[in-house]
Amino acid sequence: MRIAVAGATGHIGALTVSALEGRGHDAVRISRSLGVDLLTGEGLDDALRGVEAVVDGTNVAATNRDEAVASFGTMTRNLLASEQRAGVRHHVLLSIVGLDRVEGNAHYAGKREQERLVAGGPVPWTIVPATQFHDFAAMVVSWAEKDGAATIAPLLVQPIAPQDVADILAEVAEGEPQGRYADVAGPEPQDLVDMARRTNEVRGRAVRLVPSWSGLFGPSMAGDVMLPGEGARIGPTSFDEWLAAGAR
Numbered sequence: 480m481r482i483a484v485a486g487a488t489g490h491i492g493a494l495t496v497s498a499l500e501g502r503g504h505d506a507v508r509i510s511r512s513l514g515v516d517l518l519t520g521e522g523l524d525d526a527l528r529g530v531e532a533v534v535d536g537t538n539v540a541a542t543n544r545d546e547a548v549a550s551f552g553t554m555t556r557n558l559l560a561s562e563q564r565a566g567v568r569h570h571v572l573l574s575i576v577g578l579d580r581v582e583g584n585a586h587y588a589g590k591r592e593q594e595r596l597v598a599g600g601p602v603p604w605t606i607v608p609a610t611q612f613h614d615f616a617a618m619v620v621s622w623a624e625k626d627g628a629a630t631i632a633p634l635l636v637q638p639i640a641p642q643d644v645a646d647i648l649a650e651v652a653e654g655e656p657q658g659r660y661a662d663v664a665g666p667e668p669q670d671l672v673d674m675a676r677r678t679n680e681v682r683g684r685a686v687r688l689v690p691s692w693s694g695l696f697g698p699s700m701a702g703d704v705m706l707p708g709e710g711a712r713i714g715p716t717s718f719d720e721w722l723a724a725g726a727r
């Protein structure tokens with residue numbers, strides 16, 4: 480099949496391109512650095528010519544809620560409209576587990592807007608809600624790090640290997656639209672502070688971690704909020720295995 484990946488140069492997007500090619504598909508890569516901009520629509524109609532399915536693994540670096548909703552919204556609208564013109568018959572959106580349970584997080588508001596537009600949109604769809612990736616704790620530390628210290632919320636998460644997410648997205652994209660897919664998660668729950676400490680050890684990074692609910696993630700994300708629901712699809716690679724393989 481000819482399957483496009485929006486966000487093909489990104490973390491999950493690049494792995495998804497490889498996963499699709501490994502399964503024998505022709506992967507079309509979409510990102511601004513490759514000349515296709517979902518915010519303006521530039522290059523999009525040409526890129527989607529002959530495409531049967533699209534995986535949306537784009538991301539937006541927004542600092543506030545309005546910006547996140549506007550950017551994710553514009554990109555999704557442009558993508559869906561172009562897909563409709565091209566006759567694409569399956570739109571696959573990578574989303575996040577627990578979106579509706581978390582208020583006050585700009586990124587989550589943007590992701591909810593994406594989901595709303597896809598579910599009400601013109602192209603048959605599958606939304607794949609994933610838990611945090613194994614490298615999420617290290618990413619949160621990198622956002623918060625200042626003078627050798629970083630605040631990090633002691634979130635309870637059930638992280639999944641990026642490669643496992645990509646493999647599932649590739650499998651979903653080659654199949655029929657399924658609506659809302661099961662939550663996709665890794666095999667075991669973890670504490671985000673512990674994940675950060677262990678990832679930094681493996682990567683040889685010295686950062687003092689300060690557990691706190693006053694940073695980016697507040698108490699609305701505490702407890703079971705971030706964990707997958709019943710019937711989740713579990714990716715095989717544990718956090719320990721990912722660390723042992725070099726935390727990449």
Ligand SMILES: NC(=O)c1ccc[n+]([C@@H]2O[C@H](COP(=O)([O-])OP(=O)(O)OC[C@H]3O[C@@H](n4cnc5c(N)ncnc54)[C@H](OP(=O)(O)O)[C@@H]3O)[C@@H](O)[C@H]2O)c1
Nearest residue numbers: 486487488489490491510511512516517518537538611612
């Ligand atoms: N990190 C987690 O734990 C986690 C968990 C669950 C779900 N997710 C979701 O996974 C998705 C992907 O995350 P990621 O970390 O893989 O993202 P990423 O590495 O930041 O990559 C984002 C991709 O989007 C592209 N992009 C951004 N703006 C674009 C535009 N206007 N037009 C075309 N392409 C554009 C970027 O390429 P250019 O800059 O070249 O345009 C890049 O290829 C996100 O939506 C996130 O919510 C993340």
